Amino acid sequence: xxxxxxxxxxxxxxxxxxxxxxxxxxxxxxxxxxxxxxxxxxxxxxxxxxxxxxxxxxxxxxxxxxxxxxxxxxxxxxxxxxxxxxxxxxxxxxxxxxxxxxxxxxxxxxxxxxxxxxxxxxxxxxxxxxxxxxxxxxxxxxxxxxxxxxxxxxxxxxxxxxxxxxxxxxxxxxxxxxxxxxxxxxxxxxxxxxxxxxxxxxxxxxxxxxxxxxxxxxxxxxxxxxxxxxxxxxxxxxxxxxxxxxxxxxxxxxxxxxxxxxxxxxxxxxxxxxxxxxxxxxxxxxxxxxxxxxxxxxxxxxxxxxxxxxx
Numbered sequence: 001x002x003x004x005x006x007x008x009x010x011x012x013x014x015x016x017x018x019x020x021x022x023x024x025x026x027x028x029x030x031x032x033x034x035x036x037x038x039x040x041x042x043x044x045x046x047x048x049x050x051x052x053x054x055x056x057x058x059x060x061x062x063x064x065x066x067x068x069x070x071x072x073x074x075x076x077x078x079x080x081x082x083x084x085x086x087x088x089x090x091x092x093x094x095x096x097x098x099x100x101x102x103x104x105x106x107x108x109x110x111x112x113x114x115x116x117x118x119x120x121x122x123x124x125x126x127x128x129x130x131x132x133x134x135x136x137x138x139x140x141x142x143x144x145x146x147x148x149x150x151x152x153x154x155x156x157x158x159x160x161x162x163x164x165x166x167x168x169x170x171x172x173x174x175x176x177x178x179x180x181x182x183x184x185x186x187x188x189x190x191x192x193x194x195x196x197x198x199x200x201x202x203x204x205x206x207x208x209x210x211x212x213x214x215x216x217x218x219x220x221x222x223x224x225x226x227x228x229x230x231x232x233x234x235x236x237x238x239x240x241x242x243x244x245x246x247x248x249x250x251x252x253x254x255x256x257x258x259x260x261x262x263x264x265x266x267x268x269x270x271x272x273x274x275x276x277x278x279x280x281x282x283x284x285x286x287x288x289x290x291x292x293x294x295x296x297x298x299x300x301x302x303x304x305x306x307x308x309x310x311x
Contacts, residue, residue, distance in 0.1 A: 013242030017250045020234035023227050025257035028091075028100060029265055030224045035096035037217045040089045041205030043224070047088070048198035050225025051232065055195060058233050059188055068188035076181050080174060080190070081197025087170035088198065090163045097160030099268040104258040105144055105278035106164045108251075111285050112137035113172030122176055133287040140280025141165070147273055191232065245293050252282055 031043050059065040071077060094103050112134055118124040126134070148161040181190055213221060238247055255278065262268035270278075 007241060009241040010246065013238045013240075013247060014250060016234045016238035016241070017247045018253050020231045020238065021251060021254045022257050023231035023234065025100075025104065025254045025261060027224055027227050027231065028095060028103065028258070029261040030220050030227070031092050032095040032100055033265065034213070034217050034220050034224075035092065038211055038213055038221065039205070039209050040092040040096075041202050041208065042210045042213075043092050043221065044085060044089050045199055045202035045205075046221035047092075047224045047228055048085075048195050048202060050222050051229035052192075052195045052199065052225075054226060054229025055192060055232065058229075059192065064186075064188045067186040068192035070186070071189050071193065072184045073181070076177070076185065077190070077193040077197060080177055080181065081194055081201060083170050083177065084174050084194055085198040085201045087167045087174065089202075090167035090170065094160045094164035094167065097156045098164065099270065100262040100266060101255065101258040101268065101270040102144070102274050103160075103164050104254050105270075105274055105281065106141065106161070107168055107171075108278060108281045108285060109137055109141045109165075109168050110171045110175070111288055112141070112281065113169050114175040115288065117169075117172045118176050118179075122179070129287060129291045133284040133291070135284075136287065137281050137284030140277045140282075140284060142277070143280065144274050144277030147271075187236075191236075245289065248289050249286070 027047070031047070034043060056065065056068070059068045091103065091107070115124075115126060115130055115134055119126045145161045145165065148155075148157045150158075178190065259270060262270075
């Protein structure tokens with residue numbers, strides 16, 4: 001949904017991005033708080049369905065609603081919906097079994113898995129810098145999940161780790177699939193149809209144990225969708241005022257918010273092992289960001305007339 005960079009206002013861009021990250025982390029906290037009351041499929045439905053009105057109103061206000069309804073490749077959206085919804089459901093199930101900071105930290109591995117999958121399925125070349133970044137990131141993931149391994153699947157923590165890691169890999173698949181989609185699909189359509197297909201797919205899980213939530217839980221579930229929609233708008237808007245490469249490091253502010261929410265809301269506290277592993281994953285991602293920045297500067301020298309664009 002992001003338009004080309006309209007003006008360079010880095011302070012505003014950072015404020016929008018950090019606020020979006022805070023809301024996305026709060027959304028995870030809401031889902032965790034409701035996980036004991038509703039199944040994951042029902043939570044996915046509320047998260048997706050109640051984001052649609054927010055997204056539609058914003059698209060209409062920007063004059064992009066038509067772009068959000070037009071698609072040249074419907075099958076692409078179905079595939080993105082299947083994988084993305086699966087990733088969301090597994091993350092929600094993982095939130096019920098693991099501390100919020102731990103789920104957040106494991107999720108940082110998404111760019112690492114995206115690099116691996118892009119090399120395997122898109123034939124992208126991974127040179128020494130990226131290989132090093134992947135190795136560092138995977139070592140960090142292993143350190144984080146190691147204390148949870150060795151049990152059986154009846155151990156909730158081990159199952160939670162497996163679910164969150166699988167969700168992270170699935171998000172990697174989504175990222176490389178979106179790289180293909182943007183060649184023919186407008187970003188507004190990608191966002192709109194994901195919310196729509198995720199709602200439909202989640203609704204199909206109703207026969208498998210949906211419940212009528214009590215008013216407090218229902219309010220939290222509805223707020224999850226609204227918060228998610230607003231966060232999507234904020235993060236998209238941030239890319240109108242600064243390039244994605246500049247804003248990427250602020251994604252890691254989510255750990256600060258996750259630690260605060262986890263401690264205040266759920267009496268959770270991250271372990272030193274988890275923080276050490278997360279630091280390695282962040283270091284691997286930082287190496288990728290640095291490399292992409294260097295490549296961007298080289299491309300910029302070769303093609304100085306290309307405008308930067310947001311994600």
